[in-house]
Amino acid sequence: MGAALPNEATDLIDGLYAGDELTRKELVRLLKLRSKETMAYAAQKADEVRRRIYGTDVYVRGLIEFSSYCKNDCYYCGIRKSNNNADRYRLSKEEILSCCENGYELGYRTFVLQGGEDPYYTDDKICDIVSDIHKLYPDCAITLSIGEKSYESYKRYYDAGARRFLLRHETADNEHYAKLHPESMSPDNRKRCLFDLKEIGYQVGSGFMVGSPYQTSDNLVSDLRFLQELKPDMIGIGPYINHKDTPFAGEKNGTLELTLRLVAVLRLMFPYALIPATTALGTISPNGRELGLKCGANVVMPNLSPVETRKKYDLYENKICTGEEAAECRNCLERRVEFAGYRIVTDIGDVKKHA
Numbered sequence: 001m002g003a004a005l006p007n008e009a010t011d012l013i014d015g016l017y018a019g020d021e022l023t024r025k026e027l028v029r030l031l032k033l034r035s036k037e038t039m040a041y042a043a044q045k046a047d048e049v050r051r052r053i054y055g056t057d058v059y060v061r062g063l064i065e066f067s068s069y070c071k072n073d074c075y076y077c078g079i080r081k082s083n084n085n086a087d088r089y090r091l092s093k094e095e096i097l098s099c100c101e102n103g104y105e106l107g108y109r110t111f112v113l114q115g116g117e118d119p120y121y122t123d124d125k126i127c128d129i130v131s132d133i134h135k136l137y138p139d140c141a142i143t144l145s146i147g148e149k150s151y152e153s154y155k156r157y158y159d160a161g162a163r164r165f166l167l168r169h170e171t172a173d174n175e176h177y178a179k180l181h182p183e184s185m186s187p188d189n190r191k192r193c194l195f196d197l198k199e200i201g202y203q204v205g206s207g208f209m210v211g212s213p214y215q216t217s218d219n220l221v222s223d224l225r226f227l228q229e230l231k232p233d234m235i236g237i238g239p240y241i242n243h244k245d246t247p248f249a250g251e252k253n254g255t256l257e258l259t260l261r262l263v264a265v266l267r268l269m270f271p272y273a274l275i276p277a278t279t280a281l282g283t284i285s286p287n288g289r290e291l292g293l294k295c296g297a298n299v300v301m302p303n304l305s306p307v308e309t310r311k312k313y314d315l316y317e318n319k320i321c322t323g324e325e326a327a328e329c330r331n332c333l334e335r336r337v338e339f340a341g342y343r344i345v346t347d348i349g350d351v352k353k354h355a
């Protein structure tokens with residue numbers, strides 16, 4: 001790298017690359033080093049790690065957003081229950097199965113069922129949907145992303161055939177958590193859920209928003225530390241993006257730069273993790289997902305939801321991929337991934353583990 005790269009940055013990045021445990025202060029410092037050269041060096045090292053473990057493989061997960069109803073009221077989220085402007089929908093089991101059929105034909109071997117916390121889908125209903133998908137597509141992984149539940153509920157979904165679960169912790173700092181969520185939501189319960197899911201045997205994904213209101217660099221380091229404790233298989237991050245019908249209307253969006261820096265840091269700290277180049281990253285910048293891949297991300301999640309409902313799963317403004325058919329999304333992403341220098345693989349894409 002050029003002479004402009006401060007030694008401090010190289011030392012910190014080389015430290016992470018070597019598997020050193022950086023102190024809280026060092027991590028805060030690293031997140032604050034904003035030069036282009038530092039970013040380029042972090043991306044280069046992260047890409048090296050990713051290629052060592054996953055080569056150029058990028059896994060695809062077909063995302064089915066099956067309900068935009070939510071009983072929660074997170075201040076940042078467009079489908080929060082108090083948003084009376086939200087256009088709500090639910091997919092029937094038949095509609096969900098038809099998304100899977102479409103996805104299977106497009107080569108997807110993982111289906112991610114994501115929705116708001118919608119009590120309409122009782123445990124019986126979820127188990128019925130999961131077990132039908134499992135019977136019809138025994139060679140596919142079923143991922144759930146349906147929020148906070150009891151140990152018993154999680155266990156029932158697992159027994160029905162679900163093997164992966166995505167639940168972002170959103171922020172690991174309790175004070176910050178209280179600024180993003182109403183009092184009825186507890187960070188301890190969310191963390192309890194994540195550890196329950198692990199105990200049951202799920203491959204667990206967690207993660208956080210970058211640049212959410214009131215977030216500090218110290219909060220972000222707490223997120224990294226929490227992830228070190230949890231040891232998730234998947235880590236999803238994306239920039240916070242404003243939504244006008246929330247209490248945070250008018251707040252600033254998270255930035256592309258900080259999100260990419262964190263993707264690179266995550267790859268260096270968690271060499272084996274499955275890290276998606278998220279839709280939010282693609283929303284704040286036209287080539288955000290490609291840049292995410294170059295900073296160590298190795299998963300993409302094209303949308304399989306029916307086109308009629310896509311716009312209604314309106315977590316934040318200007319969300320991409322809301323007008324495209326599943327096949328268009330698939331092709332678009334394939335081109336983007338190849339352009340970035342990687343290759344989509346259509347196998348089940350389990351996490352690779354240390355020997």
Ligand code: 5AD
Binds near residue numbers: 168239240241242243
């Ligand atoms: N901006 C960015 N990401 C958001 N999410 C929810 N609302 C927003 C927003 N306004 C993310 C949360 C959630 C995931 C499904 O979407 O992190 O876990």
Ligand code: FES
Binds near residue numbers: 332
């Ligand atoms: Fe959905 Fe490009 S990935 S349209």
